[in-house]
Amino acid sequence: MMNRCGLLTLQKEPVPLKSIEVELEVRDHVATVVSTLNYENKEDKPLEAVFVFPLPGDAAVCHFSAKIGQTQIVAEVKEKQKAREEYDDALSSGQQAFLLEESDQSPDIFSLSVGSLPPGESASIRLEYVTELSVQADDGLRFCLPAVLNPRYQPQGSEGAGVQVTSVPASLVPYSLSFSARVSSPRPISKVESNCSLDPLQYLNTDQTQATVKLAAGHKFDRDVELLIYYKDAHQPTAVVEAGQASAEPGSLMGDSVVMVSLYPEFPQSVMSSMASCGEFVFLMDRSGSMGCPITNSKQQETRISSARDTLLLLLKSLPMGCYFNIYSFGSGYEHIFPKSVEYSQQTMEEALKKVEQMEANLGGTEILQPLKHIYSQPCIPNQPRQLFVFTDGEVGNTKEVIDLVKKNSGSHRCFSFGIGEGASSALINGMAKEGGGHAQFITGTDRMQPKVMQSLRFALQPAVVDISVTWDLPKEVSVTVLSPPITALFQGQRSLIYAQLSGQCSEAAEGCVTVKYSLAGHPSENQLHFSLSPAEDTGLTVHRLGARTLIRSLEMDERENRGQQDGGVKEKVVQLSVQSGVSSSFTAFIAVNKDNSEMIQGPLVRRNIPTPLCMDAAPFPAPSAFMPNSMAKCERTTKESIFRGVVHDMAAAPEQPPRDPLLHLVSLQGASGCWLLDPALATALGKTNEEVEKSKPEKANSEVWATILALIWLHGFKMDAKDEWELLAMKAASWLRAQNAPCVTECVDAGNVLLGCSVKKEALGL
Missing domain, CATH: 2.60.40 (Immunoglobulin-like)
Structure with a gap:
């Protein structure tokens, strides 16, 4: 049967998964998650239901049981092949059986087989796992309940067959989710935020160290549920x-x-104030089809690739003089801006930015292994430690191969990884950073990519x-x-x-x-x-x-x-x-067989794949003969696989470009050395006429010094909420100004404040 965008429910085939209930218990930075999956067979034939779903990449699955009618069966952990044979034997002898196993390619994908569910019968399956919560840039602890399992792109020739995933548009996901969390910590809980609607946080005691929170009613399990938990004084060993x-x-x-x-x-x-002024910075950007999708469904115009372009602009402006850099991008193949890393200068920066502006999500699939092999084959530059930044929406089928490659080369570089959008593989993103001695970040929901990436650049500039x-x-x-x-x-x-x-x-x-x-x-x-x-x-x-x-x-x-x-x-x-230990691994599986049901189940089993939500981000791969109808969302037209297979669709006329963000406009005018030039483009970025800017300049001031001080005052006066994004390039500008030993800096700061209507102190500018 053809997996035509997984719209199986339109064929009126009932899906046996009815509802999912999730209870989360967070103690300090460790989470225990209990999920109950309720199945019901409404067909007149016995069923085998198969549900492929994501879990956090570092979760330890530690309990699995099933309840049929009044019978409770607790699964045991057994060697994987033995467990599969036991499952098949049980089904062939008419017994009910349940099998839970981790994917061979990626530790964050599990498949659950529910075998021999007789007509009219219900089954309730309980799955428990524990996981650590990762610390975010703003000290929040992040818990993610993954809903979206983007189709994993299986590179040609990679080991093992890919996981078969059936996906449907979110509005057609036929099961509901209820989700509640209980948080306790030795320190007070200051707030809990989420990308989904929550009922208000309820404190359970007066010192606010225990609280409960739950999802607002009516949530469709159509996107990852992300919780950010904030404690007071979080950084206590x-x-x-x-x-x-x-x-x-x-x-x-x-x-x-x-x-x-x-x-x-x-x-x-x-030590912290002395940022490194050397290093080889290698940026590896995903340009597969799904990077053309919106970062979030609420801000349709901002696509992942446009956000990535803005981020590369900030990164290139923030690099220290004297370092080396290069930018690679990949899809089914890969490209680079320079044949090898080049010294950072005004000329190389401009050349790179020209190419970055033209980057589109048009390179097909997600073959990340080959560009990584190429980067690692390049000789390291003496006294320039290599720092690799990898940006991807993380949908690859050969996760373990990629992580192993990063580990093999961990002695020669640090790897910073960024998972963009929902469904990015946590196993891939966390695994690359962990094995590469770097830091992982996830950019989802309403997050801006820029502050998270700039935090990682600060880490990369810290001495190793x-x-x-x-x-x-x-x-x-x-x-x-x-x-x-x-x-x-x-x-x-x-x-x-x-x-x-x-x-x-x-x-x-x-x-x-x-x-x-x-x-x-x-x-x-x-x-x-x-x-x-x-x-x-x-x-x-x-x-x-x-x-x-x-x-x-x-x-x-x-x-x-x-x-x-x-x-x-x-x-x-x-x-x-x-x-x-009762904890799952890639060599074991959980197996439960109901040996109590004396009535053997008659007739051949009908297999039903249970669909996962198809997020806006990625349509599932069509079968080779399945051309997608033109009415599909544009994003679905540019899925990696359709481009990869050479199925090219007529793209609708490009939407009008949204106006440029004023901060990025000002940043784009900065020179590699850190200074700005006094010209009409700068005046426009500051919201003034060229004449006003020229006229306010103190008489003895050098024009570049004046322009640079104006830009710094504007950043401090109007963009303090985005300081994380521009702080490094402002430090570079301040050190350029100090190196000029320019007279009348104080006069320039005073005149600049008057012109821009600000009151920024000279000390705040780092002068």
């Missing part, structure tokens, strides 16, 4: 010790205590932290086994997590200490955290499961690196750990 499971074997991971340490290194101000070591000081009867991979990157104010297994007995009052030592710009530094070894109450086995998941992911990566070598022991180790 903490350690949580969790007692082992009484029934587990002492000495095993589940039998011993496990500690989760969160560190927030604070670097000396003297080297020689990182972690030491433990514990009572002599306690030994420690670290479960996390070694820390490879530290950034000012960003959290680093360490999981460790603690073996042995100690007194209730015993204390431990963990010390992180590192070297920053030639200065040795350390951060210490003292913590009590007595276990926290009431944490369930959350910390154990997250620790197990961390260790499983590291082992899986080792297994892929050493594939083909004789050591087959890693896979066995992963399977053993996964079964013991």
